[in-house]
Amino acid sequence: MKPQDECPIAEIVQYSCDLNTRRGRPLIHCFPISRLFRMCPGLPAVEITKVVKVNDDGEVSLPKDISSTLPRGKLWRDITKNSSPSGENKSP
Secondary structure: OOOHHHOOEEEEEEEEEEEEEEOOEEEEEEEEEEEEEEOOOOOOOEEOOOOOEEOOOOOEEOOOOHHHHOOOOOOHHHOOEEOOOOOOEEOO
């Protein structure tokens, strides 16, 4: 496992929004969704949101065995999908 300093943690905030009407006017209500990623040099970023603990101060604690817990990331160019009836893999 690489030292934590070599793999900084990055956060993005996405929003899930609902559109309602109130007195005939549109009302949009959005909720923030925080996502955390481990960013190791030379490797794809891997989302770690579900496997880390974040305390009340926002400090992130990584499990000691995080490398064995996380899936292996892939570069987008290496992603394939099965979209043909014959089962042949094609790039997106």
